[in-house]
Amino acid sequence: MSPGASPWVLASPDVREETAMHDHRRIGRELDLFDTDPLIGAGLPYWLPDGGAVRHALEEYIRTAERRAGYRHVYSPVLGKRELYEISGHWSHYSDDMFPPMDVGGEQVVLRPSLCPHHALIYRSRSHSYRELPLRMAELGGMYRSELSGVLGGLTRVRAIQLNDAHIFCTLDQVTDEAHAALEMIGRAYEALGIAPSRHRLSLPGPGGKYVAAPGMWERATALLTDVLDRSGLPYEAAEGEAAFYGPKIDIQVADGAGRESTLSTVQIDFHQPEQFDLHYIGADGVKHRPVMVHRSIIGSVERAVAHLIEAHGGAFPAWLAPVQVAVLPVSDAESEHAEAFARRCREQDLRAEVAEAERGSLGARIRQARLVPYQAVIGPKEAVDGEVALRLRDGRRPDPLPVGEALARIGVLVSSHSTALWDDGDGA
Template identity: 80%
Template structure:
């Protein structure tokens, strides 16, 4: 595996500045493209699974976090409150209290449940400078978060569905978890004192894991302060584990915020709050993807998907037209012209780009493209529209492969490896 801190800077994905501060990276244009592709993938998957997206503020009154329990159980990891107009406001450490309030702002019937609420939102944690590093541990976090408000009998099914969403996303991203963990409370006063609540939530998640067929380990002292969770663990190049994705069951906050729904009997009932994150924080997900793929990202995720290489300046107008045609198809392409050096040098410089479209005199005259794939395969000249259609299909499928050989025309010459 590669060190994402070094490679991320070499690839111009992100950087830091002491005037901004430790644990507060900024994203460069290619990093922003990668991040945008990742975020849009997650949002599309969530919409497909019936989630509704919201936005909520990154600030809240101190009282909000006193009600949620964060102030008493998580206060050491929060930034100090700010005095504004006679009130104390706090940078939020989590999105769940805001989502609880959004749920509470409207009345709900059992017919609406489960209500799946998602947000890719910012949150802030006062991490000590000694634990900060690259994108893996930061102070400004953008979390792919969601909260499912459901009837108690729906909670296990929703948790299982969230776990399956995580598995699908990891396959699309080429992520290989090192283990699954059932995170349980440990000794000390960090956790909400409600034994029956913990028993119910732990039994529910244990059943979900047992039915999933996944091997898992129980780990005491790793639960959230309000409930147990399923943590999907990944490892960095040094073998250090971190949690990427998570599913949690929460009976605590629905009670603290007085959440309810009207049941079929006309009475008020308390919902269960299932927390889940498919990719965790965008920062940690990108850090892991850089290390996992060494910058050779799946085609749908790559900042530049097609590098267009005119052999000489004479083919530059055709190359620029091809880039515009790529943009019309939603593909990210750029011209690597002769001013950047010899064709061989440009091919080497674009070694991490999934597709290299070479245009010489023959290709320019016939609206053809000679395609090179990142894995070393190359394809003889063929119509540019056919090439773009096939690349577009591979990108739309959001897999980890570079070419759909089954979709290739039988009359075309086969791939050769160079």
């Protein structure tokens, strides 16, 4: 697709039918992941327990990955004074997409459209030495966009967004290493999620007045991001008119079944906000220097990430992400006690397990109902006596019956390592 082409192209009838089958809005409601209510409002979905389990697993994955990569997590308010966004440049360049100010105690406060101004203030609240840099600050935080009703849909376009955001404050000679490391984190996350980018895009400014007027700043940031992409060896395309108002960015694009693209992850280099907020660090020479701000989001917004995962997997999530990881199926009422005990063992090992009692229908019917669950644990008279479990994998495989402890240990290894494999029988399969 050419840089200027619209991704919202008409698809053939066969593609439209396939897309409808994997539409996250339909699947998400059928699987009781999320829903909406007119009393809450358009573009404001709520998460049901199974959707909450998926979201929690995703959030825990990214927090752990960030912590291991040297990030420190913060919390910041979802409100800020209008003056904050005047300083950052959001008010003059982005106010059409922001909710209107609220008058509170003689001041105007705004629901934030992004987290970066808050993080700039957190950095500014303490003095910093060059020895502390790079300083990596991360937050899974809420932000708000005043999207028009006509473009809202499911989880992909919403008004309340939970963003996996981070800002790295670093020296100029650290920028490319930090941006490159962020790209590598994105690649590892996509591998764990079982998804692939459709392309990498170098998003540049275009004609019009929505960008900060600082040609030298744009040239430096673009050269740095180009170097990062070239160093990574990833193919990419330049696209004018897709940059943030304060700087260029690398956008990782994903596509749905109809080939419609959206941006999931980003890496940005920002010289503008460190200048606006007068950020500095003390260098080895004992004088003040301006840090560079690298913005990066590994999975983007939780809402859009889950929407793409629903469509990419048709609801059959990788085992570590599945809302129910183990469906326990007693063959008859006589095995119910053993099934409940097995489910408790699963939960004690942080596996999400539910018992599908025999009264819900025949074993075959219950297996079909649990077709999207990664592991179905069938417990019949023999398994109950022998202390074993007969596993059925979602892909149809049936490993030999195993002692309960061994079965749970093997599942636990795959889940805790965020593997997309359902089973490892010794050959890595």
